[in-house]
Amino acid sequence: MFIKEKTKAKNKKINFKYNFFNSKTFFKNQNALYHIYDFNQKFLFLETYFYLISCLSALFCYNLRKIFRTQMTRLSDKEALYLLQHESLHNLGKMASAKKLELHPKKITTFIVDRNINYTNVCWVDCKFCAFYRHAKEDDAYILSFEEIGKKIEELMDIGGTQILFQGGVHPRLKIEWYEDLVSWISKRYPSVTIHGFSAIEIDYIARLSKISIKEVLRRLRDKGLSSIPGAGAEILSDKVRDVIAPKKLDVSKWLEVHREAHLLGIKSTATMMFGTVETDEDIIEHLRHVRDLQDETGGFRAFIAWSFQGSNTKLMQEQPQITKTSSNRYLRILAIARLYLDNVVNVQSSWVTQGSYIGQLALKFGANDLGSTMMEENVVAAAGAKNSMNQAQMVELIKDVGEHPAKRDTAYNILERF
Numbered sequence: 001m002f003i004k005e006k007t008k009a010k011n012k013k014i015n016f017k018y019n020f021f022n023s024k025t026f027f028k029n030q031n032a033l034y035h036i037y038d039f040n041q042k043f044l045f046l047e048t049y050f051y052l053i054s055c056l057s058a059l060f061c062y063n064l065r066k067i068f069r070t071q072m073t074r075l076s077d078k079e080a081l082y083l084l085q086h087e088s089l090h091n092l093g094k095m096a097s098a099k100k101l102e103l104h105p106k107k108i109t110t111f112i113v114d115r116n117i118n119y120t121n122v123c124w125v126d127c128k129f130c131a132f133y134r135h136a137k138e139d140d141a142y143i144l145s146f147e148e149i150g151k152k153i154e155e156l157m158d159i160g161g162t163q164i165l166f167q168g169g170v171h172p173r174l175k176i177e178w179y180e181d182l183v184s185w186i187s188k189r190y191p192s193v194t195i196h197g198f199s200a201i202e203i204d205y206i207a208r209l210s211k212i213s214i215k216e217v218l219r220r221l222r223d224k225g226l227s228s229i230p231g232a233g234a235e236i237l238s239d240k241v242r243d244v245i246a247p248k249k250l251d252v253s254k255w256l257e258v259h260r261e262a263h264l265l266g267i268k269s270t271a272t273m274m275f276g277t278v279e280t281d282e283d284i285i286e287h288l289r290h291v292r293d294l295q296d297e298t299g300g301f302r303a304f305i306a307w308s309f310q311g312s313n314t315k316l317m318q319e320q321p322q323i324t325k326t327s328s329n330r331y332l333r334i335l336a337i338a339r340l341y342l343d344n345v346v347n348v349q350s351s352w353v354t355q356g357s358y359i360g361q362l363a364l365k366f367g368a369n370d371l372g373s374t375m376m377e378e379n380v381v382a383a384a385g386a387k388n389s390m391n392q393a394q395m396v397e398l399i400k401d402v403g404e405h406p407a408k409r410d411t412a413y414n415i416l417e418r419f
């Protein structure tokens with residue numbers, strides 16, 4: 001029985017060997033191997049295919065994530081409006097401070113020692129919010145002589161000042177040659193002083209009166225020593241608002257054109273906003289959008305400065321008596337929104353001149369990283385009732401008091417001295 005079983009098993013083995021190698025079965029098995037090989041090949045191909053697809057997908061997702069992240073961090077108009085209207089003051093301060101820290105991680109808060117020089121108060125533009133201007137025939141209308149301007153600059157230099165903020169009135173008769181002579185005289189006589197001057201409305205009017213282009217005015221003044229231009233005259237960049245508060249002033253597209261041309265010629269500028277008249281929240285967001293869009297295009301704005309309308313002695317207050325004084329809460333909310341929305345403008349100034357030193361200091365907790373100027377002389381908002389003043393020592397103290405590092409800067413935001 002045992003022998004029988006053993007023989008059976010032996011035969012089975014032999015049969016298997018035979019079967020496997022007999023021609024028919026062999027080829028059948030060879031085919032099977034080819035199939036396996038073929039399948040492996042296909043599998044390898046599929047594996048490579050899917051690997052490449054997953055690499056491409058990963059790359060695509062990475063870029064998508066990057067784009068999405070940029071879009072996510074950039075505040076949309078709707079989001080900005082929502083935050084302005086509904087977010088708590090506390091949270092706005094926290095968000096603006098986080099954005100400020102991202103842009104200024106060393107916690108350095110700057111200021112500049114400069115002087116406003118209003119070379120003339122003669123102006124034909126008649127902005128209803130302005131209490132500074134005079135018509136040419138009025139008793140207290142003036143144009144400063146070069147010598148008077150020189151004296152003011154020397155006083156500034158005596159206290160270590162580095163910049164003059166030079167602005168008029170828009171005088172109806174001063175042409176490009178007068179401005180060229182003035183800028184050239186200052187820059188030759190006081191080469192260490194930076195001329196930050198002439199707002200968009202002045203530049204535009206000089207061009208029209210002199211029958212040359214805006215670009216030509218800017219180029220000629222730059223060649224004589226003009227360093228940068230202030231954002232004054234922006235008020236609210238919404239034609240609907242401008243038609244009410246300053247109907248003769250240049251419109252939004254012209255203000256943007258002047259700054260665009262300046263940036264393209266290498267003249268940096270600042271962007272400003274004066275709010276608190278008849279604008280809506282939507283107008284404020286429109287203003288910020290114009291600034292952000294132009295900054296995306298040229299990168300020429302060094303800073304953003306917002307201040308509130310000062311109504312004393314103005315025609316606008318007589319015509320629109322319903323306008324109330326902007327609260328500190330409103331100022332701080334708008335400042336925080338500006339810091340969050342203008343992600344491409346590095347510096348945001350506090351407007352202690354209109355808000356007073358206490359709110360000016362608090363503004364550092366709402367996105368501002370610069371206290372602006374020590375304002376040796378200020379005439380424009382002073383004429384409308386804002387008469388705050390601060391010296392360098394007070395600024396240093398205010399900055400230290402909020403745990404930041406004070407530093408004196410120049411026009412280009414280079415640090416000159418730390419305290």
Ligand code: SF4
Nearest residue numbers: 123125126127130169
């Ligand atoms: S704000 Fe300027 S442009 Fe307007 S009236 Fe006053 S000085 Fe003239």
